[in-house]
Amino acid sequence: MNETFTKAMARNIFYGGAVFFFLLFLALTFDTVQSLPKRDHRENITDSVVRGKHIWETRDCIGCHTLLGEGAYFAPELGNVYKRRGPEFIKAWIQGQPTGAPGRRQMPQFNLNDQQLDDVVNFLKWTSEINTNKWPPNIEG
Amino acid sequence: MQYKSQAVAKPYFIAAIGLFLGQILFGLIMGYQYVVGDFLFPAIPFNVARMVHTNLLIVWILFGFMGSAYYLIPEEAETELFSPKLAWLMFWVFLVAGALTIVGYLTVPYATLASMTGNDILATMGREFLEQPLPTKVGIVIVALVFLFNISMTVLKGRKTSISLVLLLGLWGLAIFFLFSFYNPSNLVLDKYFWWWTVHLWVEGVWELILGAMLAFVLIKITGVDREVIEKWLYIIIAMTLITGIIGTGHHYFWIGTPEYWQWFGSVFSALEPIPFFMMTVFAFNMVNRRRREHPNKVATLWALGTGVMSFLGAGVWGFLHTLAPVNFYTHGTQITAAHGHMAFYGAYVMVNLTMISYAMPMLRGRSANSRASQLMEMWAFWLMTISIVCITLFLTAAGILQIWLQRMGTSPMSFMDAQDQIRIFYWAREFAGLVFLVGLVLYIWSFFFKNSEAQAAG
Numbered sequence: 114m115n116e117t118f119t120k121a122m123a124r125n126i127f128y129g130g131a132v133f134f135f136l137l138f139l140a141l142t143f144d145t146v147q148s149l150p151k152r153d154h155r156e157n158i159t160d161s162v163v164r165g166k167h168i169w170e171t172r173d174c175i176g177c178h179t180l181l182g183e184g185a186y187f188a189p190e191l192g193n194v195y196k197r198r199g200p201e202f203i204k205a206w207i208q209g210q211p212t213g214a215p216g217r218r219q220m221p222q223f224n225l226n227d228q229q230l231d232d233v234v235n236f237l238k239w240t241s242e243i244n245t246n247k248w249p250p251n252i253e254g
Numbered sequence: 255m256q257y258k259s260q261a262v263a264k265p266y267f268i269a270a271i272g273l274f275l276g277q278i279l280f281g282l283i284m285g286y287q288y289v290v291g292d293f294l295f296p297a298i299p300f301n302v303a304r305m306v307h308t309n310l311l312i313v314w315i316l317f318g319f320m321g322s323a324y325y326l327i328p329e330e331a332e333t334e335l336f337s338p339k340l341a342w343l344m345f346w347v348f349l350v351a352g353a354l355t356i357v358g359y360l361t362v363p364y365a366t367l368a369s370m371t372g373n374d375i376l377a378t379m380g381r382e383f384l385e386q387p388l389p390t391k392v393g394i395v396i397v398a399l400v401f402l403f404n405i406s407m408t409v410l411k412g413r414k415t416s417i418s419l420v421l422l423l424g425l426w427g428l429a430i431f432f433l434f435s436f437y438n439p440s441n442l443v444l445d446k447y448f449w450w451w452t453v454h455l456w457v458e459g460v461w462e463l464i465l466g467a468m469l470a471f472v473l474i475k476i477t478g479v480d481r482e483v484i485e486k487w488l489y490i491i492i493a494m495t496l497i498t499g500i501i502g503t504g505h506h507y508f509w510i511g512t513p514e515y516w517q518w519f520g521s522v523f524s525a526l527e528p529i530p531f532f533m534m535t536v537f538a539f540n541m542v543n544r545r546r547r548e549h550p551n552k553v554a555t556l557w558a559l560g561t562g563v564m565s566f567l568g569a570g571v572w573g574f575l576h577t578l579a580p581v582n583f584y585t586h587g588t589q590i591t592a593a594h595g596h597m598a599f600y601g602a603y604v605m606v607n608l609t610m611i612s613y614a615m616p617m618l619r620g621r622s623a624n625s626r627a628s629q630l631m632e633m634w635a636f637w638l639m640t641i642s643i644v645c646i647t648l649f650l651t652a653a654g655i656l657q658i659w660l661q662r663m664g665t666s667p668m669s670f671m672d673a674q675d676q677i678r679i680f681y682w683a684r685e686f687a688g689l690v691f692l693v694g695l696v697l698y699i700w701s702f703f704f705k706n707s708e709a710q711a712a713g
């Protein structure tokens with residue numbers, strides 16, 4: 114870099130750029146937060162959905178699965194599992210773990226009661242109705 | 255070593271390397287579980303191994319950053335550290351908190367751990383990378399604040415260079431954006447939106463400031479190039495980082511319920527994010543080529559150049575590969591993501607820490623460089639670890655491409671588990687490359703125990 118371009122100029126670009134783009138980010142965040150209610154259907158977040166998310170977190174489901182494409186890549190996407198499998202299958206699946214099939218990836222047994230199973234399913238149902246711009250590409254997730 | 259108090263960096267570096275070894279062992283466990291699914295089940299389920307792997311990674315990188323700051327700041331500020339005692343105290347607090355957390359993951363079911371540690375009062379757990387129990391998260395904040403107080407006071411009473419300023423900005427940013435880990439709304443979309451304020455604004459924001467400052471410091475020391483030149487580069491690089499990287503957060507807002515305009519903002523700005531990484535590479539090579547002295551520590555130079563190249567490849571090239579919305583539509587949450595995550599983390603934050611350790615550790619042990627034999631061993635470690643991370647990345651990329659082809663394209667897509675069965679061979683290859691990585695890491699650790707009789711005395 115040549116001599117007419119000084120360190121002070123570089124520093125000013127840094128501070129100016131950082132402040133400008135952070136403010137722009139805040140503005141975009143404000144707009145996003147305003148427009149989310151139409152996309153996340155928060156009117157459907159019932160107490161059961163809230164409890165379901167809590168169960169999802171305290172069993173660390175994200176440590177094996179993705180949810181809307183984020184998480185671990187060891188086990189199937191669950192953001193759309195409600196649409197793929199339906200509520201009864203999901204509950205039976207969770208209750209039936211682990212499969213114990215030799216050499217196959219195993220999911221733990223969480224000993225959830227009936228209400229907890231319903232809560233998880235309700236959370237996954239609500240999640241599957243979020244407007245994700247048509248992601249995932251197909252039902253397999 | 256010019257200031258006595260720099261010595262406190264040493265335990266931080268040693269802890270960092272020890273935890274690094276633990277991280278890799280758990281990586282290998284998971285890599286094996288990818289092919290032999292019931293390995294160690296139910297003693298260590300995959301999700302537990304993953305928490306240990308990723309949390310050890312974050313914690314040891316933080317140890318590395320803190321150790322580096324304790325080494326770098328006194329020398330830049332030309333004064334002793336404000337309080338070496340506090341630094342020692344925080345070292346033990348952080349190490350014990352970290353160890354207890356890992357033991358908790360491994361011995362108590364996660365749900366029990368959550369209720370034992372107050373997660374019902376303030377639920378923060380169970381989100382990727384932020385799995386730590388509440389007391390650990392609070393502990394991290396306390397350690398970070400005391401650490402920041404300590405180094406900020408040191409800078410305030412001493413010389414204020416651009417390098418210390420940038421390092422301080424990065425470290426303060428690290429602490430501030432970690433605060434978003436305490437915000438966990440029950441609305442998943444909001445949860446995800448602000449989760450990235452910790453995760454993305456760390457690795458593609460403030461951590462790059464830390465990286466730049468550490469690299470600039472080592473380059474000044476080993477090349478003897480004029481500080482004005484190096485600091486000008488530093489400012490330009492981090493300016494580009496924040497100009498592209500802040501709005502670049504949008505590349506995570508394509509498919510999580512956020513508005514469609516993020517596909518434009520995210521794609522355009524994050525597509526420019528490789529620029530600062532490319533400049534980092536040019537910077538490192540340029541400075542080494544214009545060097546004014548022949549520093550005896552050759553292997554530190556190798557690590558510095560490696561950081562430039564590998565962070566550009568891992569973050570820049572592999573990041574760009576999947577960052578445009580139409581591509582990310584298919585690659586989102588596949589092995590492509592894992593491939594990128596590995597090379598980017600290694601190339602940027604593992605390597606910059608190892609650069610600093612490679613430069614500072616001999617000084618801390620009273621010599622300007624290690625013996626040739628020791629340096630040679632460390633170079634072997636450099637190449638083994640770097641080449642195997644490249645292989646891991648290539649195998650996972652191949653696995654990812656096939657996964658997408660089988661599971662996400664065409665008219666009769668396969669289920670997730672069926673597709674995984676088809677790509678097992680690449681997971682075996684990844685595990686094998688991981689073993690080579692471990693060999694490299696063992697050689698690396700071994701290089702510290704070499705006889706250093708013929709080493710140069712500290713200058």
Ligand code: HEM
Nearest residue numbers: 185186187281282284285591592595596599600604688691
């Ligand atoms: C060398 C042997 C290693 C092996 C076998 C290994 C294996 C794994 C596996 C199996 C996962 C989980 C992927 C999933 O969620 O399905 C993972 C995640 C991860 N590992 Fe490693 N790893 C290794 C080394 C490393 C190193 C050196 C780093 C850092 C530089 C690293 C950083 C990460 C990160 C950041 C994640 C989370 C990735 C994401 O969420 O996309 N790993 N690793």
Ligand code: HEM
Nearest residue numbers: 457505524527569573574576577586587591595598599602
């Ligand atoms: C050193 C810097 C970087 C590090 C350490 C890093 C690390 C990571 C990690 C660990 C993930 C996975 C997060 C998760 O588990 O959900 C990720 C995702 C991602 N990264 Fe980076 N990254 C870096 C820089 C970049 C850059 C410069 C770009 C773009 C040019 C980029 C593009 C992406 C994209 C698009 C994703 C989302 C992948 C998906 O949709 O699944 N990254 N990164």
Ligand SMILES: [Fe+2]
Nearest residue numbers: 454458503505
């Ligand atoms: Fe990102």
